[in-house]
Amino acid sequence: MFDNKNKYPSGESAGQPLRNPVSVETHQDARGYRLQRVRQQLLAADCAAILLYDPVNIRYATDTSNMQVWTLHNFARYALVFASGPVVLFEFHNCEHLHEGNELLDEIRPAINWSYFGAGSRISEKAVVWADDILAVLHQHAGGKARLAVDKADFEGLELLQQRGLCLVEGHSLMEEARKIKSAAELELMRWTIAVCERGIQRMHDELRPGMSENQLWAWLHYENIRHGGEWIETRLLASGPRTNPWMQESSDRIMQEGEILCFDTDLIGPYGYCADISRAWTVGHVPPTAEQRKLYRLAHEQIQHNMDLLRPGLSHREFVERSWDIPAAYLHNRYCCVVHGVGLADEYPALAHKGADWASSGYDGVFEENMVLCVESYIGEQGGAEGIKLEQQVLITRDGCQALSHYPWQDDWL
Structure with missing residues (x-):
């Protein structure tokens, strides 16, 4: 858990x-x-096995x-995973030694x-051998x-x-259904990844200074992730000043100026392959926000809290979605792509569209279940506006409601 009295978790x-x-x-x-969850899905779909190529599914x-x-x-x-049989891994050249001691295999x-990279003009020949x-x-x-x-x-x-x-069945959806409910042990692995991610966030907070580039700051999150045994970061979503509006601009060599907004979205794949997906916003130099910056932040935080309270x-x-926070008209055009989405080893099912036209075109129904992990999203920035605020909180659905998994503090003095 993050300790607000200390810059780093666990007092280190x-x-x-x-x-x-x-x-x-x-x-x-x-x-x-996790293996049991996959086999349950295969049995329910009357499938003998599943062939997996997605490395996250593997x-x-x-x-x-x-x-x-x-x-x-x-x-x-x-990999081939059988519903009532073995787990067979087809591994890259001479890499069998990587999995010594893995009792699942x-x-x-x-x-x-x-593939063309591996087979060149012999694709058809090699594909027949594979099949x-x-x-x-x-x-x-x-x-x-x-x-x-x-x-x-x-x-x-x-x-x-x-x-x-062979009768082929679409298997990606089976894997998403398997992955959506977390066990107590999975949650412990995820909490460790979140702790590592929060160490990286705090490191960025402490290193942030006017005159440094966005890329220089972003590198600190990678540094903390890798040195703690993490794996990769799926995006480079960090932006400052005018690059915060509209959202989705990735980190650059832009030099950050004092007083500008700085926002980021971690999308971090950490130890054991779990994801920590957290967004926060500060001012460059950690100076007090302007009235407009404070307003944007307050609205984004309000959206997060309102929607968390519903879950x-x-x-x-x-x-x-029908009861979710109403985005003010001025900020509707630049809304984030979804209200909430699942998360586990990466971003996962479901990803829920906003109410209204978004729901009509791409919404789908379902039911939230205990031990699902979700990310609650917000982006507030007016179309053509100078800056915007991106916030996101990773949460667990419990029998009593919604529990935050990230404990990295908000900018309470901005609210």
Whole structure:
């Protein structure tokens, strides 16, 4: 938990990394729970297995990690998880040693890379070898012609699997449903990532000075994440002054000036692969805000608090959106892309559209459940305005309502 009386959690100094409080038993409990969730979804969908290529899904089901960002765009490793059978990881060349001691894995086989990067002009040849290999493993452990869920794959591979008699099922949604409910052990892993993220936020707060670039400041969040065993940061959403309006501008070499607004969105993938997704806003130099800056901040904070107060188990998505905070007309055009979204190993289902036209075009219903983790979003900035404020809070749905998982302080003296 963040201690407002000290600049860093747990009373430690900037020079010392935090001590990881997660036990081996907690980590093992989390990985076992996640595999069970995947298998429950497969059984409910009458699928023999799921073929996973998304590295985040592979991490969720097998707790293996290898070149996560690289394999987001290079299809070089994959996994087959059976509903009632083994977990088979197809790993990148000579990387079997990375997973020693992982009790979830029943077999590690060499991956067959048939992307253009790996196969060049031999794509079709290598894809046939890949499809035959997948079919052989399915026949060995499932027998006969099976229903196979797939989270993502190139069309040529899908056609080859279908030609071999497999009934393919869209698997990304199955994984999202599995991932949406967190166990107590998962929450402990996530709290550790949030503590690491808050250390990075505080480091940015303390290093922030007029005359430095946005990129220089943003580097401190990466520094704290990496030195604590974190993995990557999904975006570079940090902006100052006029670049805060409209939102979604990533960090640059712009030199920040005293008194300007500085906003950021962490999107941090930390230790154990969990996400800490938090937004805060300050002034450069930590000088008192102007009346306009204070107004923008107060409205964004009000939106966050109002919508947090609504969240509870059993509430439908539609009802939540209908009762959500009314964005004043002056700020409606620049509204954030969603009201809330799920979060776990990354941003996850659901992502709920705003009321009105947004809901009519892209809203979908569902129900909030206990132990879902959400991020509550706000961006307040007038179209054509000088600056804007981006805030976000990561929360847990409990049986009694909504509980903040991030304890990094707001700018209470701005409210």
